Amino acid sequence: MRAVCVIGLGLIGGSVLRAASAAGRPAWGTTTSADDAEAARADGFDVVEVDAALRRAAAEDAQVVVATPLTAVRGVLREVAEHAPQAWLTDVVSVKDPVAAEVRSLLPQARYAGGHPMAGSSSSGWGASSGHLFSGAAWAVTLEDGTALDAWREAAQLALDCGAQVVPTTAGAHDSAVARISHLPHVFAAILAAVGADGGPLALSLAAGSFRDGTRVAGSPPDLVRAMTEGNRNALLDAVDDALGRLGAARGSLASTGGLKSTVDEGYDARRYLEDLATCDRTTETVRLDAAAPQRLRELGELGGRVVALTDDTATVEVPTAA
Amino acid sequence: MRAVCVIGLGLIGGSVLRAASAAGRPAWGTTTSADDAEAARADGFDVVEVDAALRRAAAEDAQVVVATPLTAVRGVLREVAEHAPQAWLTDVVSVKDPVAAEVRSLLPQARYAGGHPMAGSSSSGWGASSGHLFSGAAWAVTLEDGTALDAWREAAQLALDCGAQVVPTTAGAHDSAVARISHLPHVFAAILAAVGADGGPLALSLAAGSFRDGTRVAGSPPDLVRAMTEGNRNALLDAVDDALGRLGAARGSLASTGGLKSTVDEGYDARRYLEDLATCDRTTETVRLDAAAPQRLRELGELGGRVVALTDDTATVEVPTAA
Numbered sequence: 101m102r103a104v105c106v107i108g109l110g111l112i113g114g115s116v117l118r119a120a121s122a123a124g125r126p127a128w129g130t131t132t133s134a135d136d137a138e139a140a141r142a143d144g145f146d147v148v149e150v151d152a153a154l155r156r157a158a159a160e161d162a163q164v165v166v167a168t169p170l171t172a173v174r175g176v177l178r179e180v181a182e183h184a185p186q187a188w189l190t191d192v193v194s195v196k197d198p199v200a201a202e203v204r205s206l207l208p209q210a211r212y213a214g215g216h217p218m219a220g221s222s223s224s225g226w227g228a229s230s231g232h233l234f235s236g237a238a239w240a241v242t243l244e245d246g247t248a249l250d251a252w253r254e255a256a257q258l259a260l261d262c263g264a265q266v267v268p269t270t271a272g273a274h275d276s277a278v279a280r281i282s283h284l285p286h287v288f289a290a291i292l293a294a295v296g297a298d299g300g301p302l303a304l305s306l307a308a309g310s311f312r313d314g315t316r317v318a319g320s321p322p323d324l325v326r327a328m329t330e331g332n333r334n335a336l337l338d339a340v341d342d343a344l345g346r347l348g349a350a351r352g353s354l355a356s357t358g359g360l361k362s363t364v365d366e367g368y369d370a371r372r373y374l375e376d377l378a379t380c381d382r383t384t385e386t387v388r389l390d391a392a393a394p395q396r397l398r399e400l401g402e403l404g405g406r407v408v409a410l411t412d413d414t415a416t417v418e419v420p421t422a423a
Numbered sequence: 424m425r426a427v428c429v430i431g432l433g434l435i436g437g438s439v440l441r442a443a444s445a446a447g448r449p450a451w452g453t454t455t456s457a458d459d460a461e462a463a464r465a466d467g468f469d470v471v472e473v474d475a476a477l478r479r480a481a482a483e484d485a486q487v488v489v490a491t492p493l494t495a496v497r498g499v500l501r502e503v504a505e506h507a508p509q510a511w512l513t514d515v516v517s518v519k520d521p522v523a524a525e526v527r528s529l530l531p532q533a534r535y536a537g538g539h540p541m542a543g544s545s546s547s548g549w550g551a552s553s554g555h556l557f558s559g560a561a562w563a564v565t566l567e568d569g570t571a572l573d574a575w576r577e578a579a580q581l582a583l584d585c586g587a588q589v590v591p592t593t594a595g596a597h598d599s600a601v602a603r604i605s606h607l608p609h610v611f612a613a614i615l616a617a618v619g620a621d622g623g624p625l626a627l628s629l630a631a632g633s634f635r636d637g638t639r640v641a642g643s644p645p646d647l648v649r650a651m652t653e654g655n656r657n658a659l660l661d662a663v664d665d666a667l668g669r670l671g672a673a674r675g676s677l678a679s680t681g682g683l684k685s686t687v688d689e690g691y692d693a694r695r696y697l698e699d700l701a702t703c704d705r706t707t708e709t710v711r712l713d714a715a716a717p718q719r720l721r722e723l724g725e726l727g728g729r730v731v732a733l734t735d736d737t738a739t740v741e742v743p744t745a746a
Contacts, residue, residue: 171681175547178645218631221490238629267628277626281619285633287683288611290690291669296604297693301746304599304697306591307563308541310608313636322687329683339618340674346614347670351663360610360652364645367613370620371641374627374634404624423624 101125102188103162104258105153107176109136111221112192113167117145119262122231126160128153132172135326136226140152140355143226150176154183163254164217166191166199169324170331173199177206190215190255194278195332196242197273211251214242214271216278217264224321232263238406242271243394253389257410265406268397279335284343286325287336289318373422377404380422387415424448425511426485427478427581430499432459434488434544435515440468442585445554449483451476455495459549466549473499477506477688486537489514489522490646493654496522500529512580513538517601518655518732519565534574536706537565537594539601540587547644555586561729562587565594566717576712580733587740588729591720601656606668610659611647612641696745700727703745710738 103126106117120127127144135148168420189212190355196214219237239259255268314410350363405419426449429440443450451469454477460470487510512535520538539692540701562582579589673686728742
């Protein structure tokens with residue numbers, strides 16, 4: 101099994117190191133956080149300096165995983181360019197276009213496919229990491245026209261080894277999607293929390309499940325939320341505009357007719373669709389990893405399909421029948 | 424212990440009947456739903472026709488609890504006016520001003536204090552009811568200048584007997600508060616679900632905790648959500664306008680400077696405040712139930728205070744120190 105070198109040992113990077121090790125892959129990590137390094141070593145993991153980690157990655161032809169905040173990615177990629185310029189490379193950063201642009205610029209020879217596991221927690225750091233964090237989760241792995249299929253396959257195999265299911269997509273499609281289902285939810289949670297708090301202790305004393313659920317991720321570390329949302333500016337603006345249009349329409353309907361039928365019904369149908377997609381029957385398609393594979397895999401990703409197994413020359417994709 | 428007559432045996436009314444019975448109070452109910460009636464009888468509860476239920480309430484000087492949707496309240500109050508016009512009366516409807524107005528109009532002699540338990544579920548009907556639904560929950564009981572203190576005390580005692588803690592407030596303050604912490608969350612959940620679904624199966628396939636939590640209550644029965652939100656139109660418009668202003672400001676900041684610092688920081692602080700209020704130390708104040716009590720109880724309610732015990736002439740109020 102290909103070795104794994106994880107750069108950044110917070111919640112996500114730490115969980116990758118744990119899960120890859122548990123899957124039997126040789127794995128080591130590096131981090132600029134003395135606390136995370138000490139905690140990871142205390143848990144029995146191999147943590148070294150970044151240059152040593154990357155030289156070993158080059159020597160062992162390892163998969164390098166960039167697991168730092170977006171703001172630290174450029175510096176890390178410069179280190180990779182110095183020590184392992186042809187590495188098998190992926191990342192787990194929550195936006196994909198900006199990372200892909202940096203890789204094209206700094207590491208044109210790297211065998212890169214971007215990644216994003218859709219799992220998290222409102223806690224952070226190695227102490228919050230878990231080898232089970234990705235079990236059953238979606239993990240986007242980007243597949244552009246210029247992506248080498250073997251680079252995608254290696255990044256996807258890591259996701260499978262971590263217990264996740266792979267969603268094949270492009271960086272642009274990924275960024276648009278997560279603006280809607282991850283970044284806008286964080287903006288909404290923050291605004292909902294603030295509007296509630298404007299009601300004072302009386303309002304917060306009356307708050308129950310709908311408010312607690314709707315504001316939960318507002319408790320996430322602000323610097324991480326800002327890095328994630330601000331890093332996906334253009335796609336998030338589109339999602340915010342969609343939300344503003346819908347909220348304005350709801351306001352207009354409530355003010356003029358007193359009714360919220362369209363808003364409530366569309367929300368109900370959308371939530372049902374989410375649940376149907378998650379629970380419906382799936383068909384299985386085997387995609388041969390040839391020149392036609394990237395387009396077919398992306399098409400299946402658009403339909404909600406997830407890669408659940410890989411061989412050297414095939415991908416097994418499960419596609420929800422409700423799509 | 425005063426007997427309890429529950430009108431409407433869905434999730435909330437059914438849970439009141441169960442909890443009041445479990446507390447040792449004589450209790451019976453009535454419902455227009457044949458399914459709920461049959462299910463409640465099968466569980467061993469006393470379910471009769473509405474006129475019989477109310478005549479018995481008058482004969483036993485019982486506490487009558489209106490637990491129907493807002494749209495059915497007027498018809499129920501007409502029945503109460505016919506059979507038990509001087510009843511001890513409360514309700515568990517999610518808006519308080521409209522119910523209070525109907526009571527003033529139809530039942531000027533009733534000994535009424537409005538109520539609203541802040542507990543629920545996305546399921547409905549007797550089958551979803553539970554005698555533990557209200558354990559530890561907030562339960563608003565309205566106390567206007569014109570409310571008879573003994574009527575408030577009786578309604579509050581029922582809430583305590585159901586395991587809840589009583590938030591003393593006015594109908595108007597309640598309706599403004601729940602617009603922010605219950606009705607706006609339902610509108611936000613619906614809009615978030617729709618914006619996510621606009622991203623198609625790919626986006627929903629990538630959706631994880633933040634989207635699932637933020638859209639959970641969009642799966643509630645649309646007719647109940649509409650009754651609740653549309654029934655609190657004016658207060659909800661204020662909350663929606665607050666949200667629109669904040670979302671527009673976030674949009675402007677993201678578009679112009681690329682930053683979301685104010686939005687994210689204010690949301691984080693608000694969520695922390697919610698958690699602090701829920702977990703901080705509490706001071707205990709004993710309020711004598713005299714002519715000055717209504718104002719003092721409402722003041723403590725504004726500070727997040729909750730009545731946790733009642734005697735004939737005192738209320739014990741716990742007030743969070745973080746307020």
